[in-house]
Amino acid sequence: MATTLASPLSNEEILRYSRHLLIPEFGMEGQRKLKAARVLTIGAGGLGSPVGLYLAAAGVGTIGIVDFDVVDFTNLQRQVIHSTADVGRPKLDSARDTLHGINPEVEIIGYETRLTSENALEILRGYDLVVDGTDNFPTRYLVNDACVLSGIPNVYASIFRFEGQASVLALRDGPCYRCWYPEPPPPGLVPSCAEGGVLGVLPGLMGLIQATEAIKLITGIGEPLKNRVLLFDALGMRFRELKLRKNPECPVCGANPTIRELIDYQEFCGIRGEEAPAPAATAGEIEILEIGARALAEELRGAAPPLVLDVREPHEVAIASIPGAVLIPLGELEKRLHELDRAADIVAQCRSGVRSMKAARLLRAAGFTRLRNLKGGILAWSDEVDPAVPKY
Amino acid sequence: MAVKVQIPAPLRPFTGSHSTVEVDGRDVGEVLENLVAAHPQLRPQLFQPDGHIRSFVNVYLNDEDIRYTGRGQTPVQPTDTLTIVPSVAGGSAARCCC
Numbered sequence: 001m002a003t004t005l006a007s008p009l010s011n012e013e014i015l016r017y018s019r020h021l022l023i024p025e026f027g028m029e030g031q032r033k034l035k036a037a038r039v040l041t042i043g044a045g046g047l048g049s050p051v052g053l054y055l056a057a058a059g060v061g062t063i064g065i066v067d068f069d070v071v072d073f074t075n076l077q078r079q080v081i082h083s084t085a086d087v088g089r090p091k092l093d094s095a096r097d098t099l100h101g102i103n104p105e106v107e108i109i110g111y112e113t114r115l116t117s118e119n120a121l122e123i124l125r126g127y128d129l130v131v132d133g134t135d136n137f138p139t140r141y142l143v144n145d146a147c148v149l150s151g152i153p154n155v156y157a158s159i160f161r162f163e164g165q166a167s168v169l170a171l172r173d174g175p176c177y178r179c180w181y182p183e184p185p186p187p188g189l190v191p192s193c194a195e196g197g198v199l200g201v202l203p204g205l206m207g208l209i210q211a212t213e214a215i216k217l218i219t220g221i222g223e224p225l226k227n228r229v230l231l232f233d234a235l236g237m238r239f240r241e242l243k244l245r246k247n248p249e250c251p252v253c254g255a256n257p258t259i260r261e262l263i264d265y266q267e268f269c270g271i272r273g274e275e276a277p278a279p280a281a282t283a284g285e286i287e288i289l290e291i292g293a294r295a296l297a298e299e300l301r302g303a304a305p306p307l308v309l310d311v312r313e314p315h316e317v318a319i320a321s322i323p324g325a326v327l328i329p330l331g332e333l334e335k336r337l338h339e340l341d342r343a344a345d346i347v348a349q350c351r352s353g354v355r356s357m358k359a360a361r362l363l364r365a366a367g368f369t370r371l372r373n374l375k376g377g378i379l380a381w382s383d384e385v386d387p388a389v390p391k392y
Numbered sequence: 393m394a395v396k397v398q399i400p401a402p403l404r405p406f407t408g409s410h411s412t413v414e415v416d417g418r419d420v421g422e423v424l425e426n427l428v429a430a431h432p433q434l435r436p437q438l439f440q441p442d443g444h445i446r447s448f449v450n451v452y453l454n455d456e457d458i459r460y461t462g463r464g465q466t467p468v469q470p471t472d473t474l475t476i477v478p479s480v481a482g483g484s485a486a487r488c489c490c
């Protein structure tokens with residue numbers, strides 16, 4: 001990997017890294033390789049936090065970080081590179097300060113941008129490896145293809161609730177993410193935010209597996225997590241390994257690749273971003289009316305209040321709810337229609353208004369007529385009507 | 393003959409929260425067919441309308457990807473474990489999409 005052995009270590013560095021230097025397999029040579037290495041992390045979030053912290057502490061000479069986000073309170077449960085005082089700051093600034101606090105010797109190169117098909121190859125150029133900490137499919141495939149096309153290994157991990165997976169992809173002669181999953185799921189089948197939680201320690205564990213693999217690749221020690229994927233189940237506290245093969249017909253790394261340059265990954269994934277608003281009504285369909293939170297509060301105080309139908313999951317209702325709302329989770333709505341009066345005046349409600357729009361359409365298809373959707377969901381209710389209602 | 397099928401977290405809502413289910417079958421195809429027959433909501437998650445396994449779902453017999461062992465025709469033994477591994481988006485905890 002990093003072939004320059006010409007990076008000498010100062011006396012301060014020798015002292016700082018002495019516990020590395022005392023490992024026979026690692027030694028001065030390994031430490032010099034780390035110092036010469038350039039690692040690009042995509043995202044300074046759940047996975048990027050431990051990756052950045054430990055690679056900086058370990059003495060990786062140059063760490064690039066791609067992130068355009070701003071630190072918010074919901075990040076702090078797992079994104080340990082940021083502190084409470086950093087809320088509201090760009091993640092790049094916060095990450096740079098933290099990493100320099102740990103190790104001022106490390107050069108941090110920030111890219112305050114979304115990784116795109118236009119800039120990815122340019123950003124990747126000159127890095128020895130990429131650590132993928134992305135949280136969405138378009139960027140996952142973009143990172144994969146950019147790594148394959150650039151010949152840069154991709155240290156991959158992803159997480160879901162209590163489970164994680166990791167592998168080293170796009171090594172020469174090794175499989176890539178497309179070999180494993182030729183296509184992403186259509187947006188409708190992606191777990192919705194009701195299922196989107198994650199145990200805070202999980203990205204910590206998986207990120208450190210990525211950091212470990214990065215250090216092994218750079219120093220050339222050990223056996224890389226190659227041609228196999230590691231599955232981790234935090235609840236059962238079990239690691240499993242599955243075989244991962246290079247697909248000879250892979251469209252990007254196979255023998256006859258059909259993808260020779262970066263494509264439009266939003267289109268490939270059939271979505272326009274993870275936070276896309278509810279899709280518009282299809283042609284010929286009448287749009288569901290929306291009602292604002294303040295207007296709803298007023299109607300609820302009036303003589304003929306509408307029925308507020310909360311279509312979130314019970315664990316979300318346990319966090320906060322609108323008084324008097326009836327709970328039927330979206331997934332159960334179809335088989336529980338008999339619980340609702342078809343003539344009733346219904347306002348569907350969820351967290352931010354997307355699931356409830358789906359619910360309203362489902363009800364209309366089932367013959368309900370007096371339907372509206374609470375615009376902005378309970379988040380808008382918290383903003384406009386009752387600030388005592390917590391946001392999540 | 394029943395084999396153990398490991399259900400990943402994203403698909404557990406469709407199996408009554410069970411992480412492992414026992415399913416009969418002589419080969420992988422039969423096991424999967426019996427699985428979705430017992431849990432009909434799983435069918436559209438695992439299969440395309442034409443009956444092929446979806447391209448974002450990988451099925452492993454023990455540690456082998458069935459795409460390389462004969463797909464649905466791969467015979468199963470009672471000691472085998474079939475694992476369903478769908479692609480997962482999360483990195484920083486899937487940002488709320490709704």
Ligand SMILES: [Zn+2]
Nearest residue numbers: 176179250253
């Ligand atoms: Zn490939």
